Amino acid sequence: MREPDAHDAHDAHGTAPAGAAVHPPHLAHHFKTLEQQSESVAFGVWLFLATEIMFFGGLIMAYILYRIWYPHDFAAGSHLLDIRMGATNTVVLITSSVTMAMAVWAAQVGRARTQVVYLVLTILLGSTFLGIKAIEYTHKWHEHVVPGPHFAWHGPDAPHVRMFFNLYFTMTGLHALHMIVGIGLVAALIPKCWKGRFGPDYNHPVEGTGLYWHFVDIVWIFLFPLLYLIGRH
DSSP, X not given: OOOOOGGXXXXXXXXXXXXXXXXXTTOOTTOSSHHHHHXXXXXXXXXXXXXXXXXXXXXXXXXXXXXXXXXXXXXXXXXXXXXXXXXXXXXXXXXXXXXXXXXXXXXXXXXXXXXXXXXXXXXXXXXXXXXXXXXXHHHHHHTTOSSSTTOOOOSSOHHHHHHHHHHHHHHHHHHXXXXXXXXXXXXXXXXXXXXXXXXXXXXXXXXXXXXXXHHHHHHHHHHHIIIIITTOO
């Protein structure tokens, strides 16, 4: 004979009989409590971000080493970057972190429409970042400094300058890819937020997405000074 489970605690009308344990609607079947579910989600997100830190950390370390070995050549490559676009994108991403944090807060207090507003603003800011980066990439293409058969550097030590742009496009390109993924995750939350799915008892998807978004922003905080500022004097 089958043992009764949590679903058997409800009668044919979907209401729990007196004395039966009520199963929270947002609690997955393999968790005992909402607190356990929340802690597991947070641990999973942080574990994933740890792998991302190692991934970007290796690229940043490679850049630092090459910068130490060829400081003048990397400074020459850095001078070709548009510091105004880089600074603008930095402000855009910092602002997007604020709107994402406000979306998490709105989820925690159960304000569905406020969540949607802040999530839409976050998407718009992330898209602005990608648009500025696309313009910057276009300029570099016309200047023939994109690594490949059309790369042209008329100064000395062209291989080292090419290495700078190899690392520049690799790091910023992967960062942009993570930004696209983040925009997709935020967009997926909006329909659920609009329906009022998230509130004080259940907001783990919003918090997890917020952590990912903040991580992507922090990566840019490291990339901007390394690529644009060091050696500008």
